[in-house]
Amino acid sequence: MKIIRIILATIVVSLSIYGLITGTAEIILPYLMLSMGGMFLVMGVTEFQKRKPVAFTSFLVAGFSIFVGISTFLSNLA
Template sequence: MLKILRVVLSITVLTLAGYGLISGNHELIPYMMFFMGAMFLVMGIAEIKEMRKRMGIFNIFVSIFVFYVFLEKLLLN
């Protein structure tokens, strides 16, 4: 289940990033950051379940930072 969710989130992030890069439209960046934060959170949970706690905790901290950037970008625009 986590693997499917990770793949779906990464495809969503790649699609939004590709669209923004090709079209020059940067209005979707906050949503891309949200999905990226969710992807890192899912990756962190999967790493902790596989008993790689150090990498899992690092991914969760990265997720928290990306969610912070998402909220900062969303509230300032």
Template sequence: MKTLKIILIMAVISLASFGLITNTSSKILPFLLLLMALMAAVIGVTEFQNRKPASLGLFLAAGFALFVGVYIL
């Protein structure tokens, strides 16, 4: 789970950097939001396993980012 979290974080950072450098952020935004939703869901699962109340907020953020990412596509 930790490896998946690190991979998703690096993918989000690299995709956002690529969008800023090439000035194509409007085309990359839906994919960036979908990756951020996956990242928030993975972090939410790890927080839920530790019984922390922050997991609810992370699941809500993941759901919202997923909804907006799919809506933009």
């Protein structure tokens, strides 16, 4: 799980830097939000295994990020 979290965090940072440098943040945003949602989902699973109450908040943030990523992706298609 730790390796997956590091990979997803690297993807998020890379996409953010790429969007800022190239000025294509509106194109990169859905992929960035989906990656962040995956990262928070992995963090939530890790915290849930440790029985920490912050896991519920991580799951909520992951769900919201994935929802925003999908809705932004679909709105870019139209």
